[in-house]
Amino acid sequence: MSSSLKVALIGNPNTGKTSIFNALTGLRQKVGNYPGITVEKKTGSCSLGPNLSATIYDLPGTYSLNTTSLDESVAVEILLNRRDPDFPDVVVVIADVENLKRNLLLFTQIKDLGLRTVLVVNMSDRMKRLGIEIDVPVLEAELDTRIALLSSRNDTGIEDLKAILSNYQSISETPSLNITKVDKAYFENLKTAFPKIDAYKLWLAITQDVNFMPIEKKVIPDRSAFSTKSKVELQKMQHRETVLRYKKINDALNVGYQKDLSKADGIQGVLDRIFTHKIFGYLIFFVILFTMFQAIFDFSSYPMDAIDNFFASTSEWIKATLPSGVLTDLLAEGVIAGIGGVVIFIPQIAFLFLFISILEESGYMSRVVFLMDRIMKPFGLSGKSVVPLISGMACAIPAVMATRTIENWKERLITIMVVPFTTCSARLPVYLIIIALVIPEGRFLGLGYQALVLTGLYLLGFLAAIVAAAILNRGLNIERRSFFMIEMPTFKPPQFRNVVFTVFEKTKSFVLEAGKIILALSVVIWFLGSNGSSDSFKNAETEVIQQIKQQGLNLSDEELLQKVSSYKLEHSYIGTLGKFIEPVVKPLGYDWKIGIAVITSFAAREVFVGTLATIYSVGEESQSTIIDRMSLETDEFGRPIFNLASGVSILLFYAFAMQCMSTLAVVRKETNSWKWPMIQLFFMTLLAYLSAFIAYQILI
């Protein structure tokens, strides 16, 4: 019988932990969340031999067991709690060869928890160039562990690691530092007060430095019971602890590690001087941003058109091939239209994550944070807010999660609050379709009006975010330690496999998460649009024929059919609902159909186009595109519904409104309160309504 081993991977950020996880597990991965919080939980399986397999846990990156972020505290909690179902049999500490000393600090801390601890020295392909030599057997003896030299870039050493893991019983569990050495008297007192708890674990609980959330997670009993020392005294003890750890590490490295200092990497300094230069630094950043946009809008338009056509013809094919009936209609008008509305986003989301992951992998993103910090500060934001604000252009959900790296709670909260203003890709289909309908195709100074309007909307979103941040910064009275620190990793070419994995994973989770909502709503809307309880709905055909006779019109069969179907829609459930809310949306220039689309898109903005597509295709025989059908819509006076005034009003409404349930849910999780998402919902919607109202009333 084969048994399964639980192996946790842990390591400093930027050590290539994820590459090793990918190499061990291939595509046999699962990404979920830790219960109650949105920290990503990645697990995968790996075969270690004929009778032994392992479940690999990729724990969030951490510098030490003294956590400063939510991600990090998850890792620590799992390692502290023996009863946790994810408690590992073996811990693999991943270190990179260049920062071995600092990485070993975490190694000694984990070893002190009494766990079987293995060391992986990653990026060993760089050793030669950096002039580093490691004597593995000597270092293994000094650190009392097993070591695998590994290069995830060249795919070497993975088998060595597997061999060490399959022989896990022989790995030492002895702690590396005796914590009581830091302050004998203090730890003896602790021992008398809590005889059953391990001294090091107690010490960790006492000194946790969580500045990250307004609430602190309780790991171990009331801390007041052992606060016999002041904060500064505790800090001095931590100093002593760290010094002792580094002394031990230095002793080990002195015999097992050699570095030829003449081979210093001079190129890093040059790159840093260019990328953080007062002028060139910003120039490069803006060129990169511009290229990114170019790629997202221009390049992705081709696959998007192809996807659009594919779904239109699939829907047509289904109608033509399958026997007509309710199920065929549901499939063609509800399900296919719904799926198409999700799949169309894939190219853009993929491009955006491609860029973001390349920028992060290469180490460039930290330089952007460094360049932007001082500029963002007056708005109550941090340099680290730049990454969420850029990610927000793909989707606010990962963007809100990306704020976790911001140490200061106030800066983090403000970033979370304003991220939904940035123009996410869900707004794009709404913008594109409305711009195509109401903005003329002309050019101004060689730039197309339509492109200018689109760019303007992006700027508007960013401006709204900045202004909102400045207002919140003045209004929010939160006293927090100002704390900002970022590691500047060395520049390195991004690893192809990691980039591909990130793009694949993020795109997949977007499609699945957003897809569920959109698909479900599309089906519901289709149902509500093709059913009704009123007599007018049931007797649509006779009533329409009667009307036509009264008016003395002579219509072709096709025109008659169209009249009947729109009459049916008007008296269906959705039509009744739309008529009911019409007075609210009328001042913004919307008819009841747009009103329905606005309401349904409170679940997710991209539903707007899907809803209109579904509303207009219910009972529709001809396969003209949505834009054509929308441009033919008229009000009772024969004027087009989608005119400049109502179009601008829709654009402004979508620029500001908080229409995304998933974002509200993730904000609730990240801030641990309903207060903040509710504030977002109320104020953003109010702003949206007022600006749309003013714009329509001025332009009409």
Add this chain to the structure above:
Amino acid sequence: MANLLDLKIGQKAIISDCIDEKLPVKLMELGCLPGNEVQLLQIAPLNDPLYYLVAGNRIAIRRNMASLIYLDLE
């Protein structure tokens, strides 16, 4: 006493003292400890934050934190 703000770009010094409630443990674990060498690598536009090489680690911190780390200037 001199602190991290007194360094010029490229200049090196030895840390003498860095005990303050406002300093996170994380900084210390990245090598910000008495006796370790520190070098100023870059200053961001508008003079904040500052980019240091501390005991082989490259980190950037804001001025308010840098002013709490004291130095023995050579």
